[in-house]
Amino acid sequence: xxxxxxxxxxxxxxxxxxxxxxxxxxxxxxxxxxxxxxxxxxxxxxxxxxxxxxxxxxxxxxxxxxxxxxxxxxxxxxxxxxxxxxxxxxxxxxxxxxxxxxxxxxxxxxxxxxxxxxxxxxxxxxxxxxxxxxxxxxxxxxxxxxxxxxxxxxxxxxxxxxxxxxxxxxxxxxxxxxxxxxxxxxxxxxxxxxxxxxxxx
Amino acid sequence: xxxxxxxxxxxxxxxxxxxxxxxxxxxxxxxxxxxxxxxxxxxxxxxxxxxxxxxxxxxxxxxxxxxxxxxxxxxxxxxxxxxxxxxxxxxxxxxxxxxxxxxxxxxxxxxxxxxxxxxxxxxxxxxxxxxxxxxxxxxxxxxxxxxxxxxxxxxxxxxxxxxxxxxxxxxxxxxxxxxxxxxxxxxxxxxxxxxxxxxxx
Numbered sequence: 063x064x065x066x067x068x069x070x071x072x073x074x075x076x077x078x079x080x081x082x083x084x085x086x087x088x089x090x091x092x093x094x095x096x097x098x099x100x101x102x103x104x105x106x107x108x109x110x111x112x113x114x115x116x117x118x119x120x121x122x123x124x125x126x127x128x129x130x131x132x133x134x135x136x137x138x139x140x141x142x143x144x145x146x147x148x149x150x151x152x153x154x155x156x157x158x159x160x161x162x163x164x165x166x167x168x169x170x171x172x173x174x175x176x177x178x179x180x181x182x183x184x185x186x187x188x189x190x191x192x193x194x195x196x197x198x199x200x201x202x203x204x205x206x207x208x209x210x211x212x213x214x215x216x217x218x219x220x221x222x223x224x225x226x227x228x229x230x231x232x233x234x235x236x237x238x239x240x241x242x243x244x245x246x247x248x249x250x251x252x253x254x255x256x257x258x259x260x261x262x263x
Numbered sequence: 264x265x266x267x268x269x270x271x272x273x274x275x276x277x278x279x280x281x282x283x284x285x286x287x288x289x290x291x292x293x294x295x296x297x298x299x300x301x302x303x304x305x306x307x308x309x310x311x312x313x314x315x316x317x318x319x320x321x322x323x324x325x326x327x328x329x330x331x332x333x334x335x336x337x338x339x340x341x342x343x344x345x346x347x348x349x350x351x352x353x354x355x356x357x358x359x360x361x362x363x364x365x366x367x368x369x370x371x372x373x374x375x376x377x378x379x380x381x382x383x384x385x386x387x388x389x390x391x392x393x394x395x396x397x398x399x400x401x402x403x404x405x406x407x408x409x410x411x412x413x414x415x416x417x418x419x420x421x422x423x424x425x426x427x428x429x430x431x432x433x434x435x436x437x438x439x440x441x442x443x444x445x446x447x448x449x450x451x452x453x454x455x456x457x458x459x460x461x462x463x464x
């Protein structure tokens with residue numbers, strides 16, 4: 063005995079979402095039956111649009127519905143500053159903080175030789191050409207503080223060694239409000255190495 | 264700064280699912296972008312079908328795509344036995360166990376005077392008529408063991424008092440594999456009251 067085909071299909075689709083197992087998918091499918099018609103229409107339409115309308119910005123790789131994303135379209139931002147991030151989510155995060163006024167560039171993944179992802183696989187040429195052709199003064203690397211992130215950051219900074227571009231990296235250290243005993247030793251080591259004199263602040 | 268409209272819409276729709284907040288909905292929406300075209304098509308189509316194709320079985324209220332559900336269509340089951348459950352999920356659960364061979368009837372909710380749900384709101388007439396007109400010998404009540412469930416069970420058994428129908432209730436007690444100290448006192452009390460002589464089993 064199974065649910066009717068439509069519900070089985072919904073369960074199967076919900077299971078494709080990250081972290082969703084059989085039970086939760088079943089709960090979602092049954093809850094879907096109680097959604098309003100307009101939510102169903104919007105949901106169904108948006109799913110289709112996710113394949114047809116959403117594309118990558120020609121300039122920065124951000125997600126957008128036009129050729130160029132809203133941030134790249136905005137010419138009142140500081141075009142000396144470029145922040146390199148891993149994914150569109152990071153752009154939203156930085157924009158929520160709201161104090162960065164430069165542009166972004168999203169790279170397609172991080173260098174990870176163990177997973178067979180080499181520098182040429184993540185299209186760094188587009189990034190380097192953009193930096194060189196647009197008179198960018200400072201590149202801020204804001205990728206994940208992991209081995210892959212560090213490798214990628216290092217590689218990008220090497221590619222820009224012969225230019226006048228300043229390459230910086232967002233600071234790593236102890237997050238505010240954290241108990242020091244819960245911080246891992248590598249972070250603690252970094253926090254110690256990157257200590258600042260109090261009068262510097 | 265927000266995501267493109269399509270992604271915003273997806274986030275909004277995913278948030279309508281039970282237990283899904285802003286962050287998870289965002290993760291789902293971004294993950295949706297990576298789904299295959301055929302999954303997207305199936306998902307979108309199934310959502311629409313959930314409104315147009317899925318209906319309640321004319322006989323037992325189970326979810327189905329025809330007038331009558333697969334279980335009610337199956338005339339090889341035992342038509343003396345009727346199991347009364349709360350929702351279509353319960354039917355699937357009992358069918359998975361597979362040792363009940365009668366028919367089911369799904370009531371539309373439980374009697375709950377505090378929430379303003381009275382006996383007339385859950386269409387018990389359909390159930391009672393079905394029992395009386397179909398020569399059913401035993402009605403097994405398998406609803407949630409809560410105050411509402413108990414009230415509803417009691418009410419149904421009263422409606423059938425003047426008939427020859429045997430009304431039974433699934434057993435409550437300590438679930439197998441549970442430590443006794445984790446079981447609530449009401450369940451423990453029920454388990455004690457409903458004790459069975461070992462030779463009975």
